[in-house]
Amino acid sequence: MSIGSVLGSGLQGVQKGFTTVNQAADKIAKVSDSSDPSGDLTESAVSLQQGKIQVQASAKVIETADKTIGSLIDIKV
Numbered sequence: 001m002s003i004g005s006v007l008g009s010g011l012q013g014v015q016k017g018f019t020t021v022n023q024a025a026d027k028i029a030k031v032s033d034s035s036d037p038s039g040d041l042t043e044s045a046v047s048l049q050q051g052k053i054q055v056q057a058s059a060k061v062i063e064t065a066d067k068t069i070g071s072l073i074d075i076k077v
Contacts, residue, residue, distance in 0.1 A: 006065040013058025020051030 024047035031041055 017054030
């Protein structure tokens with residue numbers, strides 16, 4: 001596995017996490033705007049947290065790949 005593919009995977013994870021967060025936030029906003037109090041916020045809150053964790057984990061992947069690239073450059077130079 002190359003460093004480029006690791007960075008790509010990390011970026012995809014961040015994008016997926018942001019998408020999850022945006023969808024959950026949209027559902028929460030729609031429930032709060034509606035006059036129907038039966039809307040379930042639990043699922044949206046869980047999705048919001050999952051998106052947050054996805055972004056954090058993917059950011060760590062990118063950070064680790066960046067450090068690895070820096071180490072490889074230091075070794076090469």
